[in-house]
Amino acid sequence: MGYKCLLVDDEEEVINAIVRKIDWEGLGYEVPTYAHNGLEALEMAEGDTPDVVMTDIQMPYMDGLEFSRQLRKLCPGVKIIIFSGYDEFEYAKEAIKLEAEEYILKPVNSDELSSLFTRIRESLDKEAEERQSIRKLSRYYAQSLPLLQETFYSELVSGRIPQEHLAEYLLNYQIDLKGPVYEVVLIHTSSTLAPEGLNPVLLGISVRRLAQERLEEKWRGKFFSYQGDTVMIAQMDDSRQVIELTDDCDSFCRLAKIACKAVVTVGLGMVCTDAMDTVHSLEGASQAVSSRAIYGTGKAINIMEIEPEHDSETIMDESGKTLSEILRRIRVEDTIDIPLEAGRFVDSYSQDLGTMKLYEFFITDTMSRLYRFAQENHLAIEDVFADNTIGKALPDVLEFKIMLTDILSRMQQMIGDVRSKGQKSFVLKAQEYVAAHYNEEGITIEKICKNLGVSSAYFSTVFKKETGKTFVTYLTDYRMDKAKEILMTSDKKTYVIAAEVGFTDPNYFSYVFKRQYGITPSKFRTRGEIS
Known part of the structure; x- marks a missing residue:
């Protein structure tokens, strides 16, 4: 397929002569299409973008210079040739402003035109080669992704990834880190207890491979090296899976002793619901590994078990962040699964509170945040909450899931209606403007x-x-x-x-x-x- 060319001139015999006299296929072009004026040419370019446009200046309805200005906005990369029977300096100056490839005078010599279109084709070929080079760079980028991803994980747990850039990194490095619950697992291989004659680095690599085989798929683990140890960011659907994860890590320690002849201690940090908080989870995992002097080596140590006090304010703060994320998604998208998200939210936090007083505070705090969100987004409070209010008797977990699902669903519907009406409203206003003007x-x-x-x-x-x-x-x-x-x-x-x-x-x-x-x-x- 050759490049597409559009000729624009109100003198059809001029266009026909140009089409006949040039070997378009031999020069690398399709047979040109043509328009009789600038307005017609703009419509044609909008439907099928040309690579090269050759236009006269003096035409009815819209001259060639105005057409070129409009075309440059519509098709920024198009090559423009301006030809005219008028040898005026102002026209040439305007052509330069428009970044035209050439400004030539009629009558046009076929050899000169062939030479010009050859130069432009060579320019287009060069640009195509550069795009091909970009594709090569993209392949190189894909090959480099594993290293880039490891670097990202290390930066994340070190607290060096700004919150506002997190989504950009995840997208650019093609990382799936959706959680919704995270826990950092630190895998420490003892170098002093390594088998004699075995390189500690090679032993560490062997342990990491075994860990990936056993833990990566089930826990959607993200593995990387950190300060000489192996780290996994585990992802869970529910914070109650922590016990199962701890047991799996403990089994892995025993397997590593048999399969790799390695003494491995695994430390598990605090559970978190925000990827940014994995920095704190790593701190807990490091403390857990450091506690091996007390609790023994060759086993899994969970910081939440050896330091069980869990501040209720921390739970409320984490639940607030999770609810804020659900509400943010409701505000900007239509695809969020409300029953699923509401169920996960209630399950993630209600089971960790321990006392009825804290459970009551969790429900009250959640309802207050929902109320503020409705106010901030100008939603009718009575329509959002309807009969979903807290009476003297607290709802149980299942009842609160149903209540929360109903409230969030109403919010989703109301915000979606506002978004849709906003779009339809300005289209209607535009139609009304046309009718009036x-x-x-x-x-x-x-x-x-x-x-x-x-x-x-x-x-x-x-x-x-x-x-x-x-x-x-x-x-x-x-x-x-x-x-x-x-x-x-x-x-x-x-x-x-x-x-x-x-x-x-x-x-x-x-x-x-x-x-x-x-x-x-x-x-x-x-x-x-x-x-």
Whole structure:
């Protein structure tokens, strides 16, 4: 497939001559398409982006310089050639501003044109080669990912990853660290108790491989080396799985003694629900390993078992962070599974509280956070909570799961409705603006977006999604419908009708009408129908 070229000139015989005289296929191009003016060319470029555009300057409806400015916004990478019968310095200066590849004068010599299109093809080929080099770099990046990921894990548990950059790192390094519950596991291999003659480094590698075989899949473990030891970030669905994880690590220590002839002590840190808090979990795991002098080597030591006091304020703080994340996701997306998330949340914290007083505080704190979220997002409090209020008797865990699921589901629905209405609202406003101002010449997407307070890119995406048409097509269709209506119900002159539907140039109005319906306005009035 060759490169795509678009020729723009109101003199069709000029275009035909250029098409005939150049060996397009031999130069590496498809046979060019062509347009008769800038407006028509813009529409064609929007539908099928060209690689190269060659345009005349003097054309009706929109000259070549204005067309080039608009095209540069629409297709930033396009190569533009400007040719004209006018040897004026101002035109050449404007062409330079537009970063045109060439400014040439008519009549155009076929050899000169062939040479020019050859240079441009070589430029396009070079750019394609550079993109290929980027693909090679991407392959190299993929090969480097394991090392980059290990470095990331080490930085994370050291507290050197900023919270605001965490999501970016996870995306760039293709890391799945969704938890929702985390615990750092520190695997320490004794070098002083290593078998005689065996390199301690090789022994450590052997232990790590065995740990990955036994623990990685089940616990969705992320393994890396840290200060001479092996570390695993374990991921769990429920904090109550800590006992099972500890038992698995203890079994691993016994297996390492048999399989690798290694004395391995595994330390497990505090459970956390935020990946950023793994720095504290590592501290606990290190303390646990250091406690081997008291509790013995060759076993798993969980810091939560040797230091069982768990501050209730810490639990509430962690539960608040988890609930905040659920609410954040409700605010920005529609795909969150509310029953699943609500169930996980209640299970993760209600079982760790121990006393009814702390359980009551957990429920009250959760309801207060929900109330503040509803207020901050201007949700009707009575509609959000309905009958879900706390009476004299506290709900049990199952009842509170059902209550929380209902409240979060209502919030999700209400925020989704607001989001959807917001999009439909500005599309409707744009349509109302067209209905009120279609007879004005200067209607542009930029003017509409300034009026609505949204970006052009967002407006164009949502408008086409809601209406099935680009804004320009919608405006043209609306004007043409109005023109048909006036033609059928009045005897007004064509130039009068053109002005009434927003066209200052009656010739261009007739051109667009015929392009739209295949018939001129005067013939339509005579026939009273579209063929």
